[in-house]
Amino acid sequence: MKIFYAIQATGNGHISRAIQLHPYLQKFGDVDFFLSGNNATLPVDLPVKFKSKGCSLLYSKCGGLDYTAIAKNIKPIQMYKDAKALPLKHYDVIINDFDSITALACKLQKVDSVQFGHQASFISNQTPRPSKKSFLGETIFKHYAPSTKHIGLHFESYDSFIHPPIIKEEIINATPKDMQHITVYLPSFDKDCLEKAFKKLPDVAFHWFLSEITEKYISGNITYFPVNQKYFNESLISCHGIITGGGFETPSEALYLNKKVLSIPILNHYEQLCNAAALEKMGVQVIYEVGNEFELIVEKWLNATSNNPTIKANDIKKTLQYLFDTYPKRK
Incomplete structure (x- = not known):
């Protein structure tokens, strides 16, 4: 069997999921990967056969999306040629x-596909949304990468086709411990946006992962790390809690490990606002703006006594078997 797997490389989560799935997929056949987008920082240790600049999300300085940069990055004629x-x-x-390029290619070439991943879960109206829905956001969910079939991944099974998150083996096999540090992974924030706030909490040790850092170093109560899978796994497994965005993969791993989570969704990023709504329903603290007294919010979050919600990991063998068993048959 020949398998084509398209990775949206606008962030690290899609790549991390594909790396975890690869050995399982190989048991079903030969796998070729298509890397679409150019805004990920993880090394892609996969047999990537096709590449495209695609469409990537780009961030502003302190927690938002840079729509001008995103628009400049979109090359519709080239994307059509790539498809x-x-x-x-x-x-x-x-x-x-x-x-989107793979979805367009399927339409042009009249072939079926399955949308597999977190975004597929939003095809269901039962998947949590913020109190104010976004017409544009909902349109993107439904029409950005349309497929014949959907298999969604989310924190909880909100609908029959939604399965638990893919958790890395290193996380599943780990023995969690609490070394009292706080792991920080906020790719939409530059260093100088939050550094002063963290320095105002000298008794709290922070492990801060930043794309601009090339070598690990310590300054006061902050240990700065490059975005590195090994370092990050070790920090997450041994942390007291994590401050992260409103993404899917990192909160999923933290919740699986029963870690304390503070989520800061990217401003005006509808998918992250939807994730934030789901996290809030589970009892996770979410903040939507980082102001001048961010350190007080962090301190209050650290001192709050609450039961950390936990989630299950995906049974990858079972989920992939279902995917291949139910894949649309060619006419």
Whole structure:
């Protein structure tokens, strides 16, 4: 069996999921990966056969999206050419983790696909949303990467086709411990946006992962790390809690480990606002703006006594078997 897997590389979560799935997929057939987008920092240790600049999300300085940079990065003519050039008819199964070029290629070449991943869960109206829905956000969920079939991943099973998150083996096999530090991963924030606030909490040790850092170093109560999978796994497994965005993969791993989570969704990022709504329902603290007294919010969060919610990990073998068993048969 020949398998085509499209990765949306606008962030690290999609890549991390694909790396975890790869050995399981290999048991079903030969896998070729398509990397679409250019805003990830993780090394891609996968057999990537096709690449495109695609469409990536780019961030402003302190917690928002840079819409001007995003618009400049979109090359519709090239994206159309890339879609037309993908040889999808040579593949038996096409798995799309929310990539618009692959979806367009499927439409042009009249082949089926399955949208597999977190965004697929938002096809269901039962998946949590913020109190104020976004017409644009809902349109993107439904029409950005349309597929014949959907298999969603989310914190909880809000609908029959939604499964638990893919958790890395290193996390599943770990023995969590509490070394009292706070792990920080906020890729939409530059260093100088939050550094003063963290320095105002000298008794709290922070492990801060930043894309601009190339070598680990310590300054006062902050240990700065490059975005590195090994370092991050070790820090998360041994942390007291984590401050992160409103993404999916990192909160999922933290909740699986029963860690304390403070979520700061990216401003005006509808998917992250939806995730934040789900996290709040589970009892996780969410803040939507970082003001001048951010350190007080962090301190209050640290001192709050609450039961950390836990989630299950995906049974990858079972989920993939379901995917291949129910994949649309070619006519």
